Amino acid sequence: MESATVSVQPRRSNASAWGGLLKTNVIWAVVLAIVGYIVAHWLGGKIAGNIAAEQNPGGTDQADIAILLGLFGSIVGWMLGLGFFNYPLKRMLGRPPSLHEGGESGAWRYFRLCTDHKVVAMQYLVATLFFFFVAGLNAMFIRTELTSHNATLFPSGNYLTLVGLHGTMMLTMMSAGVIGPLGNWLVPIMIGARRMAFPRIESLTMWLTVLAGFVLLSATLLGGFPTGWTGYAPLADQARAGIDSYLVSFLLIGISLVLVGLNIIVTVVTLRAPGMSWNRLPIFVWGMVTTSILAVLAAPVLAAALFMVMCDRSIESTFFVSSSGGSPLLWDELFWFFGHPEVYILALPGFGIVLEILPVFARKPLWGYRLAVAGMFGVALMSFMVWQHHLFMSGINANLRPFYMFTTELISIPTGVIFLNGFGTLWKAKIRFTVPMLFCTAFFFNFLIGGLSGVFLSDVTSDVVTHGSFFVMAHFHYTIMGGLVFALMGGIYYWLPKMTGFNLNQTLGKIHFWTMFVFFNLTFFPLFAAGMLGMPRRVSTYNADLHTLNVFVSIMAFCLGLSMIIFIVNLVWSMVFKRERAAENPWHSKSLEWQIPTPVPSYNFEEIPTITGDPYGYGLPEGPVVDFGRRRPAVAAGKAGA
């Protein structure tokens, strides 16, 4: 399949710092994005000027055509500045296809289009963590507002924008949060490949995600948006210009999701090393594959729905305007058809991380490997069949409600399989509670509560009480934050020593874990009660009876924020200042990514390995997962058992 390396030619390097500044990079991207916005906005104003004057004789203070075109102009400028148009233009001139862009050494490669998947993964990590913390900061503002049941700290529009920014940024950035950093870094190495299938597209998805984050933040400059992350029309039609930022940002994320999913699936299908059969594939890779299937199929529906809102806002179509033949329920249906697979795009990577890490620290094979894979596929498939449970109270055809109640409860079966796999792996194990293992254990505790609360929501009778209330909030924070984010933290503590070559401080890691775990539960568990006691979502005023509860939750939330600061301190201290070199395989894992040197060379493997087993051979006399042939005999002997 894969040919061994033949020639040895150094890649072109960007050794000079000034040289790096002048070539395409993110600085140019920012400059050209701003220029692009101005130019396109002006153009849009020229196009729309006459139309707007006709339709709204009293004048208007917003021109959505201009703003939307402006935002698209900034996308063009951004891609131009990073050099993403170079290859497509070359192809139009008939130049042959190629895989790499050059410029793959030197510090500048982190600030530009780089076709090394490991660099893209690190860029993703920094970007998604940055936006994660920004969104977390918004959450702190939200909880501050909620410490009073009737006074307001923020004007209503600002508060709703904070809520929308928090939700949208968290969901979009955490959708990319595992598949971006960890998926891109690990998938090629875990399957024994040197690259992702489409390296430039991989870099594009990363830079589009970064742009999406900044476009979303630009909503604050355009008046904010009042719809929350769910963007319900016709409120979205009615809203001020800030929602154009939300629409464009989410569209970028949708495109990025399709492309990153496509890339991962093609990579796993076509670039596996010899011997890497389907039943030797690491479970993390299966998690990435199933997530990618959802991304490729569900995100386009979101793109279509966002496109329709953009049409409503710019060319005055009436997709969601009921007085002119449209319907708000159309948005509901389209959005949640995407929205439900979206939350499994968030959850499945968490499953993959946890089941991948558990065997290493339990020192036992993954229990029920095939069942785990089947469970992931079951979740992925069924996630397309449950979306109407978000619409139980919306006035959908009453015939549908029992069916979707059934399918929603059914999806708990493949989800529960993950627990069975985890517990089977822990059964009679020799567990070492390192920091990654702590996070993975907490995953089970948190996701259980999240999943059980989902059963309450799936029952239509119970849903009448809890739909749209803080109960739903607690449910999805338990599954997504308690599940995915905890798993992501575990994954970061586990893989960062390999990815960067530096250790994270384990003591700080344990403090981070315990504070995060305790305060996370204390923050979100009371919110189940708040919801059942009648507190709707996205409000800043609520019943005085719930005041004490909310003050308690807010204080706990601030402490949760402090735990995040401990994490940031750990990251910065360990990666920037202490820089303690990591061992090649500090966790004594038998998985392929730990059998190669740290730091990993840009070509990953000197020779494409021949895979001889699955990565979970703990307790067995078998050697490591890979046969490097004549290379590294000393390492091989050290891996088999104690």
Added chain:
Amino acid sequence: MTVAAEAIDRESPETLAANIRVGARLWTSAAAFFFMSFVFAFLYLKALNTAHSFREPHVTPPLGWGVAILACVVVSTALFAFGRTSLGDGTASRWRAMSLGALVLGLAVIALQFIEYYNLSFGATDGGLASVFVGFTAAFLLFWLAAVYWMETIWAQSLRGERAGESDIKDTNALLRPNADGCVVYLAVLVITEIFAFVLLYLVK
């Protein structure tokens, strides 16, 4: 082999052909789901008919232009699909003629769509059908533009050929046919979508 030197893989075209094959099908699936949203929008809004405004009386999509656009889409795809069978088998002329024809018709689709917009007797504001009509045709145009771009790159590459050492892939000429095959998969779904859309938008009363 020294560790210091960084190696470039001269990849074999079979791997890359597999990449394109799988990638084209995935991209096409994504496009299909995008268009299915519009089909859903049409059927749903038609069923709801809120305020009896799904089909306003004066909203009749112009059949002539619709037929012309559909014809160009179909013929362009057919030309490209048949032309690619003679890619790389030495008879360059048939491929060149047909691919050029496909490109020209592809651009004609874009031009015709703009002309249709100019001659439209209604706007997007005029009800549910009008909204779906304008929204769908605009979105389709974007996807069609991507198809034309794809066809153009294959056509251009086949004309120019590879100069020595330009690419880190061995034998890029062998990639032309797999690339064209992938493009045809995408084009096929666009044709199916356009036929479906034509029936729903222009023919269904």
Added chain:
Amino acid sequence: MSPTAAKTSGTVEPRHGRNFAILWAVATAIMVPIIIWVVGPHIPPGSMSDNTRAQHDVDVALTALAMPVLMLVWVFLAYAIKNFRADKTSEAIVDGPPIKGNARIQATWLIVSAVLVVGLAAYGTIDLFVEHGVGGGQGSNPLAKPADAKGALQIQVIGQQWMWTFRYPGYGGVETQTLELPMGRDVEFHVTSLDVVHSFWAIELGVKADAVPGADNVAFVRALRTGSFQVRCDELCGLWHGQMSTTGRVVSSAQFQSWIGATAKRYAGVTKVLPPYSLTYYPPPTRNAT
């Protein structure tokens, strides 16, 4: 190198399976009654209407059913943390037994969870229909109706940015800003909106129905006690979504009759100029909010 087994000669392997099962059974036996009899009565949303009674019963049942699952995970995690730790005194990495799966356990798990799910779904469906939709919005053609749906009192709930109004079609279509309904009588809410999507949540009545412009969403309730209840908007509808709340009252039949009669008379002039009662309204398009 031989696989390190969990068993060393001379020691008896504890019967983990049996021990765990016993602990789990005990934990479940303790928690389920606590949920049903101690915690249960305090679970919202109270018993002011037939809806809330049904919602309360379902919530108690679901919480009680959740206990075995919760205990399974919690007891297992605690058991594993206590009994399956690696030996901390030794630096060496010792492997556990290479167990890759157990078909019987997998099959049992799948079958039991499938039975549970089907049972839950059946229970939920039956409950939904027996309790006439339990106060949830069922769209314009509700399936789960009270026995005497024809005789129900019709109240239209109109949501708009950012207030609720209520029309009584049976009393001339008078529109009020206060919601009053009689105790002990089936009420049929028709919920709609004039602009964006809102959601009518009468908390203590256990009614929740989205107010969708251009659509008619029907929900039922029969109040069992007099008193007041909160009405809040449950779907983000713009700037003052959080302030879009009001208080409704359940009163005796006689009080209701006198109130509605007086109200209809007082607002007779206004009712004449209002748009005629209809299940949906299409106000003339307004300008975008500036």
